[in-house]
Amino acid sequence: MTAPKPDQANAPSGSTAKIARSAGAVGGAVMCSRVLGLIREQLFAGLFGAGYAYDAFVVAFRIPNLLRDLFGEGALSAAFVTVFSDYDTNRGSQATWALASTVLIFFALLLSVLTLVGIYFAEPIVNLLAPDFASVAGKTLLTVKLTRIMFPFLFFVSLAAVVMGILNTKGRFFIPALASSFFNLGSIVGGVSLALLFPLFAQPAIAGMAWGTLIGGALQLGMQLPTLHKTGFRFSPRLRLKDPGLRRILLLMLPATIGLSATQLNIFINTNFAAGCAEGSVSWLNYAFRLVQLPIGVFGVALSIAVMPVMAKQAAAKRLDQLKQSFISSLILVFSLTIPATLGLILLAEPIIRLIFEHGVFAASDTLMTAQALRYYALGLFAYSAIKIMVPVFYAINTTRYPVIGSFLGVAANLIIINLLIEQFQHRGIALSTSAAMSCNFLFLGWVLIRKLEGLPLVYLARGVGKILLATGVMAGGVWWLRELLQGWLHGSIPLQALAVFLLVATGGLSYGLCLQLLRLPELTLLTGKLAQRFSKAPSSS
Template sequence: MAKSAEQTGTIARSAAVVSFAVLCSRVLGLVREQAFAILFGAGYAFDAFVVAFRIPNLLRDLFGEGALSAAFIAVFAAYNEKGEKQTWKLASNVLVFFGIFLSLLTLVGIFAAEHLVRLLVQEDFAQVPGKVELTARLTAIMFPFLVMVSLAAVVMGVLNTKGRFFVPAMASSFFNLGAILGGVGLALVLPRFGQPAIVGMAIGILIGGILQLVCQIPALRQTGFRFTFHLDLKDPGLRRILWLMVPAVVGLAPLQLNILINTYFASSLAEGTLSWLNYAFRLFWLPVGLFGVALAVATMPVVSRFAAQRDMPRLRETYASSLTMAFCLSIPASVGLVMLAEPIVRVIFQHGRFDALATVKTAEVLALYAVGLFAYAAVKIMVPVFYALDRPRYPVIGSCLTMLVNLLIILATIEYLEHQALALSISGAMTANFLFLSFMLYRTMGGYPVSYLFRGLAKIVLASLLMSGWLMGLRSLLFPGGLAEDRLLLDIAAVAVCIGSSALLYGAALQLLKLPEMNLLVKRLLRRGDPASVA
């Protein structure tokens, strides 16, 4: 178990590094969303932007950061055994191939922008004068973002495989920085030239995508990589990546279809619905990025190595410990988001053109998104294990199940719950996916320490219940009459007190309950050193 503790410590340290970088990105992402809220509120312009960004962002998730990144890391890690020359040749070939392919795809998307938009929305959206045209224009502007961010994903794969996590994780901070400075600056300037302010924010997204790629290049050069322009379609490494991408794309497709399905139904509801859903999802995605994504990035190289060595005992132990760590972080975050949804939305977004109604609607959505947070974080860890074990069909089946559950929940509840149905459906679908993947992974791995998981989960639930009772009392004390327009600073302080004191209480409870993963996280925060020092 000492080696298992060492691996868990390594993952905890890598996850902490990634988490810090992701925290910077998510904070800047919230600043970006605040800029949208102040300048545009929830309505016509931002609804158009949300739909427009869906298309290139969906393709980014489908072909870029999702399937391409996972397939590239799997092949590139194996190529490290063949020597630097072959390794860097593969990286250059992949960059050239996908640069050309995605550029052609982008050109098609730009010319077909209006047709794509009309496929995404219902008549209620299209009947608003000029809304489809504005959405198509924003789509055409942002489509090249797909190329930049996908190439950035390849570079990130190289750096992660070389054990460099911080710079790739910080890359999205540069994206948000470019989107904020470039977007807000242009949004303030362009109306003077007769252009809609929201066009400036779209250009800012493109600027951010360029920065996300460029900021990683110095670190890439430090690894010894030197780019050579050549395209070899017969390269077995490239073909292997494309082959691995097929099940990954198929697996991700239903999840992306969920986004399109929800966008389609949201476009038939009240104006502002798309905005409420987007603002809430950004808040929800903060803990997913901090916990789920960070742990997945840190876990992937470890589980891939154990899978390659067929060291199943250590693979099972590492997986169980990583999943417990995900629960340890995501479950209290869910409780906090549910109980503090409205105060959090108010202090972050209710400024400028974002009014009290938008706060209430966004908070309703956020609370329902938060219910599925644990499933999101867990699935982020589980899927790479299936790929490491060469069982990609199970995530594919799980994704199809997710799409089916999502659609069924929407059809059953949208008439009564309206915008809330679209958040409930996502949480329900991800929970179904989590349960399915848990069962299939247990079979695939020949079992894993379930008793260890349940003991850890029991401690986490107990500490979360204690925290929820504390939060309930604090909420009634600090927000006795609800939220008021004239007490923003007091609300900010109250939210900070709620979050800070609850986190301390929860951490102390888990320390007393002696959850090993919590102890590792605390030790990593208090000191740095060799992983064995905390084993």
């Protein structure tokens, strides 16, 4: 068979355009959520700083959040989208909506039981996760109290993930992505209000933020329900345990629970190590990880949400050539956004953290420690985001055991590296080991996909990555030069800091974008074309 010319065979297709368009909508909504999330973290930093109370909150929230990522938004969402897409493509609306009702009822019951068990065993779970908290008077008791308040968050946010999967499969991306903004709004408005009130009733202020988290989780689920109704879904209060779709979802979830959990398992391990480092280490790592989650959410998660139903439908229709094309183009899009973001975070770690967090009781020393963690976390940004694209391919081609193996490799790498680095590097070693573990997972999954998907256009991928690296080098040089020029502003008043950071980010973004346009990266040209088309239509639609 004669192979088509590379430029024709591998140019972005209609499915890539659809992914880019959907990712743009999701990215905007996720950006809104991440900005609100940063405001939430600013409030935490100003009210509680880095130390006793916030350390306890981070560990307490991490317990239900770990289960959410392992069980809910990770495994459940991926498995559900795969099966739901197959039903929607091949079985008709009646069977599809019946499956949706069954899944919602089944997991509502299961999550209720898990929540009650978690509340009952909160103390031994906290002691397992952060045993060194016991050396600080009252810290374990406070963490247990906060854990019990926030455990029902698992129920709300996992069901929200199922609803999001339904809406994504039906082509609704913006509202589900915007739902997490309502979580942050609930956390900010409800949490801060209660944090100010609770001390009047002899309750710790940080407990108010815990209740705010629970309010936000309920809002994240509730705000999606009207859109779900508009898609044609009508709830059927019947639990069909023998539904083959439910069984298939559960079978897919078994490997997926581990396959999508490498980062969360490593966070669990890292929290244990961080709790034994200097007080404030848990807080510094959490603030840094929150910042690195901004590009992860906007780029990796947005593209993952957009690409998952597209590739699931392509696999269900046996269009593997289109699936390969969608995967490679999505991977290039991820690299084109995360590689410059990595360099930007490394160069601007301290100015960004100083501007966002150094207020109230958050000290200059906290800025320095958080910036060190952020730089090391940023090294794994490309791998974390790329894995978000790679794992759905394994679901689509029904080979879910490989993400499981990659997950174990990542956890093993993390344990080895963290034990080698923790004594000398302290919390910085934890951030570096996390990035190294994600990179190991990425390399393994990439190697497997090259073997499983014969005929992947690797030359096309390498050419795109080369252009991205060249443009990133140009951007980094310009940002470094301008940063040295603006040192006085970066250590000045808040307005001067904000202006300097804006100029640095804008200069970096413009120089990188212009360079890539000159180098003619097809995926970026397609994405900017779609954005220009959307804005050009805006006046006529208003």
